[in-house]
Amino acid sequence: MFRRVAIIGGGAAGATLLSELLERPVSQPLHLDWYTGGGTPGRGIAYGTRSERHLLNVRAASMGMFASRPNGFLEHMQKRDPRISGTDFLPRCRYGEYLEAETASALARARSNGHDVRVVPYEVDAMVPENDGVTLFQGETTTRVEAAVLALGTLPPRPLSQVDEATLAGGRYVTRPWSLLAEAKPDTQAYHVAVIGLGLTAVDVIVELAALWPNARFTGISRHGLLPEVHQANAALPFEDSEELIEAMRDAPDIRTWMHLLREAIGHTDDWRRVIDCLRPRTQELWQLLPLADRSRFLRHARWAWERSRHRLPQQVAQAIAALEQENRLQRVSAHLHGVTLGERGPQLRILPKGQGKERTLDADLVVQCVGLDNDIRRTQHPLLQQMVTNGHIKPDPFGLGMQATPDGRVLHDGSAWPRLFAIGSMLRGSLWESTAMPEIRQQARQLADHLLSD
Template identity: 30%
Template sequence: MEHIAIIGSGFCGTALAIQLLRNAKGPLRLSLINRSGRLARGLAYGTRSASHILNVPAERMSLFPDQPSDFLDFARRQMPEANPGDFLPRRFYGDYLQDRLGQAIAEAAPGVRFSSLCEQVLELNEQGDYLHLLLDNGQHLDSRKVVIATGNFAPATPAPLKALESDPRYLRDPWAPGVLESIPSDARILLLGTGLTMYDMALALQDQGHRGSLLALSRRSLLPQAHRDNTSHPVLPELPPTFLDQMGLNERLRRLRSLIRQATEDGHDWRDVIAALRPATPQLWQALNDKERDRFLRHLQPYWDVHRHRAAPPVAQRINDLRDSGQLRIQAGRVIAASANAQGILLDIRPRGASQSAAQHFDYLINCTGPCTNLRTVSEPLLCGLLDRGVICQDSQQLGLETDAHYRLRNARGVVHPDLYLLSPMLRASHWEATAVPELRGHAAQLAQLLLS
């Protein structure tokens, strides 16, 4: 019997398992392995906070590309008044994934066997025709095909903050369970980063009655743009065929700006142009050489991110209210040095454009810089071991792992492994867009077809 093991049961692992269960016609053994034991949750959808809402309208969050209203139909069981353009609580989405997984298990074809294992995979080795997995309980699992479907990793500690790593007042992982609960309500807090994670932390602190000052710091102080209220469904502008021609990064940017100007004159919103780009983004990314990719990441990514990864309107409004009240301040600058003593955390902060830094005291520092993508620094023995042995290979920009067009992982020599696959935000190395449901659900459906063919 064919055996497929999926390592990770957040969105990617769950979506792939559901696609396999729904489409497998003959005998199949499917194992879903996750060390937390929380199926279909992951970091994004494990939250129970009502303030943590989806950053994508309900109408675009279906698991199934061919059933666009599936999530909305599910959500209306709990919230009958939900509309297609609403931004719903993330916990609803975790419930939805669990429900659809249970349904797929119950309705699977005869001979399709599903099991979930609450274990961590420590090692992967080849043994004949099988991939041999060593679990942290000492047991072994043999599988013909393995899919690495791990999610995002906790933020890395920036070099100037290394002295704080063992200090409990430095919160490196903002998504660790209960991480904010011990913070006194009057604490002075630095939020390092001004993206969507900062938004989540600021609102979670407000929900628990925080009264102390909040300073959000990033090099450019860029904030995520807000989605517009989804009361209309504009026809997206068409990309000119020549937009996909081979060209340098500067020329591509010039044409994008021109396209936005033209679309605005035609009655569109800049958001429509960004949406129209999404299907072409992998092709555009793959057309860049390493030098151009490095330039994009260094100079343009911060601006791309705040326009592409937008905040739900209610979230953006609450952040604006916090700023208007004076409790939340946004500053452009960087931390030059850090130390800690009994009175708190002392940071030397250099404002953007300044030549001198100034000392500031805080009671807590929360790392909101986003997921770590340098896999050699994450606490993940499976991936670190595979990298050390050259079984898998990270891309030059350290965004993820190298794969071919069929999701098969490449080794350090560039050779694809016929039975080892990737479905994860680490697909950014090849696709750039590999973090949101609309892209990842498509990857899950395609990979399921490949695995079953």
């Protein structure tokens, strides 16, 4: 059992692990250091939004913080309003409040049980893992712990290579959409906003800015010009042949066969979502069976289609987007982005629309980059991860999906696992693929807490 543990990361994953550790009966008091990196502990990026327009993309019944109580969030919400149903997609800010409330009660319990928990609202600057402990550096302070867990979420976005320095310096090209939305104020100017990418983050940006800026119009640019797929109003029935499908996929772990099997299964259902959803509890296991060459093939050819079908929009959000399109406030363009430079009137985008041989330019008042979550620690400027990669303490996943680790979250270096350094959440995508959402994170938190406190 490790009595002195550091958790690095103040989002939902760090909060869930902390709460799991403090839930368990232990023979001796724990000493936990929780480095949150600033912000409201527990909320992180996803649940830090204060907008009611930003909805969860997972139904309320599946968003409980604890693996032992998957209904926890629903019960919390139904105490306020019994009409709320488990199939509802609720605002993410409500979920942030729930995380905060659960974390506060875990911390209060810890005090009454004699545990010593330090919540440190700063980033860890550097770490040195060794076989008998981990040393952390934060500002002028050095701390030695028995074990440490990296719960760092996804990486700060990097600007696309097509954007020139002058545009970046001009302040009208935004790489951190969440900071923009947190500070955006109502405005009646007729802005033209170009959004690069058309995934869930782009949708959040468009829906929010369209409400705050009623005269703004938007151009959404992506390779295919398509939005994420949409959830059905009610949860789909389980796919009746899921066991046979998974068994067949297990027997032939190569991406071409899997695509064939999936197409066949989808052909036998009334709703393709049932097939995609039946894979979710088994995705991690299937991913581990897939040879590296096939992972690479999947990432090159099928990743985009998978993400679009797996991470879907709630119907209310899809309707808000459709209304903007009908009012001609949103135009979607399928195009390659060739460059963004600073013109006389602001950022200018050069794009090559699909099927056309000729480049087109687009003037915008503001450009917001929403190109998906980044886990590539080979290229990151995140100071802690940079330091750990440079010093060989961690090894990047070969496909840019976080760090090399065992499926149960032990961080690898030179092919072997550190006995006292662990990771949870998005940084484990390379070994698990499905590792960014709460249903997976709470499972990892439970297993890790069991491991850390086992005798």
